[in-house]
Amino acid sequence: MHKRMNYPPLIRSEMRSRYRNRVRECRLRGLITSEAELGRRTGIERTTLSALENNRRFLCIEHALLIKEVLGCSLDDLYDKKPVLALKKEQDI
Secondary structure: OOOOOOOOHHHHHHHHHHEEEOHHHHHHHOOOOOHHHHHHHHOOOHHHHHHHHOOOOOOOHHHHHHHHHHHOOOHHHHEEEOOHHHHHHHHHO
C-alpha cells in the first residue's frame, strides 16, 4: 500500500483544522457510486476512503493525487478551506 507521510503533530493538526476534504462529493460527481469501486481503481483501502469521506482522516497529498487521476478532478476540488468564522469558533471551544 501507500506510505503515510509523518508530518509533525502541530502541522498535521493545523492542516486538519483549516481544511476538510470533498472526496465524497467528487466521487459522486465522477459517477463512482461506491467507496469500494474507488478503492479498486486507486489502490486505497475502502476503510481509508470511508475515513477520508467522513473527515476522520486528513487527505494526504499521495491519496489526493491518486483520487484526482481516477476522478478527473483538480486538487482544489478535493480540498475545501474552512471559512475564517468556522476557524474562530473551533478555536473558542
